[in-house]
Amino acid sequence: MTTPRATSLSQSTDYLDDVPAIIEYIWCGESVGLQLARPTPSDVKTVQHTWSNGDDADITLATEFYSKKVVARRVSKRITSGVRAKFVLQSINGVDVKMDNFNEMMVVLKTGHAAGIPQVLAFHPNPPPVMVKNVPEDGALDRAGVTTEYELMTINHINVGYLTIDQIGRMLHDSAKPCHLTFGWTALHDDDIHVHLAGLSVTDVVTV
Incomplete structure (x- = not known):
């Protein structure tokens, strides 16, 4: 086993190397109607x-x-x-x-x-992705190409994959504006994820 080192993954871009489609969006803090959510696994196996x-x-x-x-x-x-x-x-x-x-x-x-x-x-296992639950039709993100097939991957180049939804909401609120958002389409998501996202309550969703 390799001797581990206390290096940080938070701003590493290695995890983006295998993402087939990426959309970069500069957000200035205005309301864009973006809804983000993470499906909760029913059974997390050790x-x-x-x-x-x-x-x-x-x-x-x-x-x-x-x-x-x-x-x-x-x-x-x-x-x-x-x-x-x-x-x-x-x-x-x-x-x-x-x-x-x-x-x-x-x-x-x-x-x-x-x-x-x-x-x-x-x-x-690594947490499920932070998925786009909804974007307004013909809104800024829709025109940029962001759909519910995408996940939010970074905020100002910080990997959000291991953060909770609450932490992501606070980071979006507190981050310096303009804010650099990275969305990725990984082609790994199935219909079960979208069914689960559709059933989440407002308290489970981050909206900006």
């Missing part, structure tokens, strides 16, 4: 990876500054436990891991492994 002696499969971890989460940035193809890139590290040997105790837990991880003790890392 994926465990045990790092044992002789296991040289690599998982590179990085901290996500704004959400305070620790994320698998790269995962070797040799990993067979089901962990994938962008998964969120929840715990090491049952101890919760966040950005605040990341360095400490990396010492625990390496020390335990060096002593021959299997290290158990628990991950959750």
Whole structure:
């Protein structure tokens, strides 16, 4: 396993490399009728990876500054436990891991492994995308090409994929204007997401 470093993913653009269609929009704070929402998974499964002696499969971890989460940035193809890139590290040997105790837990991880003790890392899949729930017909975003097939990916170049909807709403409200918004179409969304979004209440949606 690669020795993790406390680097931040918040302003990394690596996650945009595989996005087939991107729309950049400069928002000056005016009302544009944009509604954003994130579908909530009904069942979040924990994926465990045990790092044992002789296991040289690599998982590179990085901290996500704004959400305070620790994320698998790269995962070797040799990993067979089901962990994938962008998964969120929840715990090491049952101890919760966040950005605040990341360095400490990396010492625990390496020390335990060096002593021959299997290290158990628990991950959750990356959160569902922050989808566009609605844009007004013939509005500014509609004319720019933004549709409900797109997700919001960045605010002023900050990755919002690991933020809660409340955090995204506050960031949009508090960000310096003009504000740079990046929308991406990943071709991964299915009808179930749109059905779920349609049923969300107003309190689950950010509107600007």
